[in-house]
Amino acid sequence: MTTQQQFLDFLWEIEPSASTVNTCSSAHNTLREALRTDKNLSKLHVETFLSGSYKRDTAIRPQKIGGILQRPDVDIIVVTSHSGEDDPHDVLDALHQALVDAGYKNLKVNRRSIAVPLAGVDMDVVPVIEDGDAYLIPDVELKRWLTTNPSAHTQWTVDVNRGAGGRFKPLVKIVKWWRRCHLSALRRPKGFILECLVAKHMSCSQVNYETLFVEALESIRDAYSLHVLLGQVPFVEDPGVPGSNVFSNVTIEEFKIFYDMVKEHAVLARKAKNETNDDEALRLWRAILGPRFPAAAGVSKSAASSLLRPAVGAGLTFPATPVLPNKHAGFA
Template sequence: MGNYKYFTDLLSNIEPSKTTKSYVSSIQKNLREYLNRHEKYKSKHLDTFISGSYAKQTSIRPTLNEEKQDVDIVVVTNYKKDTPPIQILNELKEVLSNNSKYKKVRLQSKSVGVEMANYHIDVVPVIIEDNQFYIGDSEKDVWILTNPKEHISWSAKTNLKNEDKFKPLVKIFKWWRKQRKTENLKLPKGILLEKIIADNIGDPKYDIENLLVTTMNNIIANYQAEYIDKGLIPSVYDPALQENDLLKEYTLADFSKFLEIIQQDLVTVKSNQFSIESWNQVLGPSPSKSLEEIQEDYSLSIKIEMDKILDQVIDKSIRLSTEIKEYTNKKIEVEKRERSIQEKEDEVKYNIYIGFLQDAHRSLSDTIIKGLGREYWLNIIKTLNSINEKRNRVFQGYEHSYLATIYKALELDLEYYNSLCSMVEDNFFLSIYEVKYVIENTFYRTTLKEALKVSIKEGDYSDTMESFREALKLLEENS
């Protein structure tokens, strides 16, 4: 096979950035400290710890179109089974809602959800009886045996047993799953996916590419003939709770499709001699390419297409040299196609650039943005403006939020303020932190207040309108 560098680069580039890891670390640290120090809740609070993929170090970086990542925080309380789960959840929700950092808090069946920028936090209260963890289900009013710490320990032991290749393999499978994710397709995820990999992992002496292929082969060999072909669904048991079948919530059709996709992908890479191109088909385009490399690749493809068009024109002009009228028509057709290609190139370039600003908005600190240089960012924005003018369109509200992040980092207060006004005019959610920056650093409060008053719709209590009302209130308090 011999694609060592491809998989090394893949693992490097699907790893969450240092900025992402640092931000997640600060989110969970601040929340844990808040609960531990809360005047009333500290008497109920025994411990908190992060769980899930970040705790197991199997998380992967968010994709461009991914809305939010999940972060799981377990809260160990001193309650017992005689307390209804809904009471504990309501209390935790109230405590979190009292903190101004956690404005969007909602009750869920087994946890309290907290929405933050780019992240959804599941805060899960549990109790301890007989040295065992229990999680409450408020809908069924029952306590369910659980063991989140054992999942973390099991993952570490499995990784050590497999020469530190289990976790990298899990990350590749998670990345593969993202490329296959569709609305109507239920593929194994989380601890179920990890357990399937662990139960079928190949020989760890192999490099990661061989290990991936042998594991995929093993999954097919161990489940297809013995179960799926007989109309049966296998059992995959929780490594922390052996009586818990992780596949019980999946249908035969779900699991059959999972195996079918793996089989198809194996055929793709094997029939193409495990080429990098075939791996790109299976795992998606390598995320390692920079913006410049993507542009170069696309420019090359455009050039090849243009060359083909020109060759066609030359061939036809030779054969039809006496047919002036037809030649003229062909020339017009080529010009139309050239314009179409230019429009497509502009569209791709626009999506690349706006996606790059989105990544900066989500993941880069002000220091990093500023360090790349003002000219660097303004050239990107200038290009986007130029394409917008050709396409007779304007920036949308969510795009103005990306621009605002860049302008704020570059200390371009006027441009930053104009972006906020555009967000308001376009009815796009306005963060209270953005408004605070206007108060502290600019002199445009009056105009922004008027823009907010015009945009606020009476009787509309959506998140966007609520953000406008909060912003207006803050501006009026600081006038």
């Protein structure tokens, strides 16, 4: 039998460390201040804010590949005074030049953003313009501006988490860790798509994380069996852009691989939940969630280490406006 405390300890294990959070905070604050004060971009600069899983507090600790710790990701939205008539290439070029002028190296221009790799963190810098309550983002491949709403995504996660008694974000982290264990090579679905999927299929009244995870897998399995049979990707509405499907860029091949793993592990997770032998239950849960899943213990890690890391669900909070670190962060 697996206890709630084991899942709480597991959540503590997969939480980004304090050093990871500090590295991200220093890096993004330095970059945001550099853009704000750039001699050219400052004329177009309106504000910057954070987006992505770190802002939404759904990030998990960076993984090791081949013994090398991978860098965490931080998304930075740069609100500008560009117009929808401006060419997306020109917009990204202006942002790229400002980053070059600030001393950043090894930059990569993506279709909608600039990737900034540093020694301890990867940042994705995204230019946007305001469009009513939403934003427009330039796409250099499509050569047009597309609707996006990262701030609405952040607020949506806050609202869903509140409605689920604070258990939505922790469950998302468990699902993301499960995906990393078994589907790390799969391009999509991941990230915010998984968050939307969890929100759609979790119980907001259930308090036990083992049950929440098992029932979420079973709900996803049961909801989309026909889609897989018919070769269709499901429609899950983007909570920030009504009418848009968060699965729009997921191929049927990708979804089928994801679905088959969900189907297999829904059965395995139910077996783990029903197992009364502690050793066998632990073996099953480690087959599902990896070796970090803890054995039952007299004193929980999460309780014993409460002064070392934030409590689960407390959130990774960053200032809304840039704060300069005491020491300039080194560039890659």
